[in-house]
Amino acid sequence: MSKSILLVDDAAFMRMMIKDILVKNGYEVVGEAENGAKAIEKYKELKPNLVVMDITMPEVDGIQAVKEIKKMDPNANIIMCSAMGQQAMVIEAIQSGAKDFIVKPFQADRVLEAVKKVLG
Numbered sequence: 001m002s003k004s005i006l007l008v009d010d011a012a013f014m015r016m017m018i019k020d021i022l023v024k025n026g027y028e029v030v031g032e033a034e035n036g037a038k039a040i041e042k043y044k045e046l047k048p049n050l051v052v053m054d055i056t057m058p059e060v061d062g063i064q065a066v067k068e069i070k071k072m073d074p075n076a077n078i079i080m081c082s083a084m085g086q087q088a089m090v091i092e093a094i095q096s097g098a099k100d101f102i103v104k105p106f107q108a109d110r111v112l113e114a115v116k117k118v119l120g
Contacts, residue, residue, distance in 0.1 A: 008039040008053040036060030070097035
């Protein structure tokens with residue numbers, strides 16, 4: 001069975017780019033969310049193997065969403081995405097339970113490397 005992935009980014013274009021990379025490499029994108037609040041709902045509903053989540057989003061940001069998802073499921077696999085220059089936020093995300101991070105603009109091989117590392 002392929003690994004299920006939930007994509008979370010407030011930019012539809014970014015979700016589409018990541019989805020394209022993942023699907024072409026045999027991963028199944030089971031859901032998408034445009035903010036952290038929706039991500040938490042979708043996580044409960046879909047129970048994906050992995051969440052790829054942006055840090056900066058409206059309503060609930062990625063860091064808060066990581067904390068909430070980790071409270072529900074301590075074994076959740078989450079990879080954060082961030083733009084350049086958000087090192088402090090990336091560190092906070094990792095401390096909050098994210099397993100890895102990828103920097104925008106995405107490079108397909110880096111996205112796949114992070115996903116493989118986290119999903120094994």
